Amino acid sequence: MIDAFLFIGLPYIALIVATIGCVRRARFSKFSMSARSSQFLEDRQLLWGSAPWHIGIMGVLAGHGIALLLPQVWSYILTVPPAMYLIETVGVACSLLALAGLSTLIYRRLTSARIQAVTTTSDLLVVALLFLQVLVGLLSAVSFRYGSAWSTATVVPYFWSLLALQPDMSYVSGFPMLFKLHLIGGWLFVLLLPFTRLIHILAVPFQYLWRAPQLVIWNTTRRRKQALAASIRAESRREFIKGAAGVTGATGLLALGVSSKAINFFKGASQDPEAESALLEKKLQRLKLTAEERSYELERQRNTMILVAGYAELDAVKGKYFIDYAMAPGLAFKGKDGMPIVISAKCTHLGCTVSSTLDENGRIMCPCHISYFDILTGMPNPGAPAKAPLPQIAWALVDAGGKVLASNTPGQASGKVAAPEALAQSSLYITKPGKTAA
Numbered sequence: 001m002i003d004a005f006l007f008i009g010l011p012y013i014a015l016i017v018a019t020i021g022c023v024r025r026a027r028f029s030k031f032s033m034s035a036r037s038s039q040f041l042e043d044r045q046l047l048w049g050s051a052p053w054h055i056g057i058m059g060v061l062a063g064h065g066i067a068l069l070l071p072q073v074w075s076y077i078l079t080v081p082p083a084m085y086l087i088e089t090v091g092v093a094c095s096l097l098a099l100a101g102l103s104t105l106i107y108r109r110l111t112s113a114r115i116q117a118v119t120t121t122s123d124l125l126v127v128a129l130l131f132l133q134v135l136v137g138l139l140s141a142v143s144f145r146y147g148s149a150w151s152t153a154t155v156v157p158y159f160w161s162l163l164a165l166q167p168d169m170s171y172v173s174g175f176p177m178l179f180k181l182h183l184i185g186g187w188l189f190v191l192l193l194p195f196t197r198l199i200h201i202l203a204v205p206f207q208y209l210w211r212a213p214q215l216v217i218w219n220t221t222r223r224r225k226q227a228l229a230a231s232i233r234a235e236s237r238r239e240f241i242k243g244a245a246g247v248t249g250a251t252g253l254l255a256l257g258v259s260s261k262a263i264n265f266f267k268g269a270s271q272d273p274e275a276e277s278a279l280l281e282k283k284l285q286r287l288k289l290t291a292e293e294r295s296y297e298l299e300r301q302r303n304t305m306i307l308v309a310g311y312a313e314l315d316a317v318k319g320k321y322f323i324d325y326a327m328a329p330g331l332a333f334k335g336k337d338g339m340p341i342v343i344s345a346k347c348t349h350l351g352c353t354v355s356s357t358l359d360e361n362g363r364i365m366c367p368c369h370i371s372y373f374d375i376l377t378g379m380p381n382p383g384a385p386a387k388a389p390l391p392q393i394a395w396a397l398v399d400a401g402g403k404v405l406a407s408n409t410p411g412q413a414s415g416k417v418a419a420p421e422a423l424a425q426s427s428l429y430i431t432k433p434g435k436t437a438a
Contacts, residue, residue: 149370150368
């Protein structure tokens, strides 16, 4: 329930409040949308704080933005290891630069009497949240490496599911606490955007790039008053039209996104025979999948041994996938000594399924988060996001008559071993935890 509020309810609340609040502030208080620069009060420390902060945070946001808007291009770039290492290094460097600049700005705001005189409670709240958000992001990047690679398969689909009004928090609900705090912090910033000076990021004066040169002409008091009144009326009309267009556009987009769902909700089920047939077909497929899964579970409850494959099907490089007693994926290989190697295929980081092909070092890779596991020990490579090893799985080789020719239970000595000729005609089974093959 808490995750549903934090990763579905909070984002929609933040987006709605930010949209309405920003439009209202732009309409009725547009002159408060600037950053209210304090450079004329103190400029020496500002130089050493503002420049590093803006350079660092723009680098970090650029990485986030590219991954969000161009996930396929971003993923393709990160398939090249040197590019991934370079992006990770630049991201950490930008985070450190942003933290250094923001620390200087915080120190300046707390120690300068002139700056304190114009500092509000919301200013202190914003800089504190900014510092914590960047710090949590940096700690996440250092603690769980290669986030730039696996975030495109988790955070990006989660974000687009929100925009498509089909929220799916399963992409992020299993995240470590640091990642969850980083996501929640981002939505809190969106929520605070209309009420703090953060809104100045939406008030970039791009019109200055094409605005005609201005010529200032001094005039009489009467003409200045007339010109000012006419300018105010014209500006009021323009702002009203802009505000109305913005609100109308936002309302239209929102209505377009939810209208079909609202109509279907009040209308009820479609009476179209083809649509009903398609819906029933989908339900039938889901029931079949559920029944198949339940049959697997029942089989594993009743049997002490589950068939994986014939011994002749095992390969030293390409693993054989199967489903273990916990309904999780597993892999079976043929070892150098001819004995099977049976190991869990569920990554111990966030539960992805590892690949089935060994590399030249005898390791299998988790494609989600770039962890490599040694199949003999199950241990991940140093510095990988995964910290725990892949568990070994108990197995037995059984001939056609039901006789156990060889077996192995993790943590115990290996069982008897038969001649290679007999093993070639046997089949590989996994055995139930705590049960010894006969």
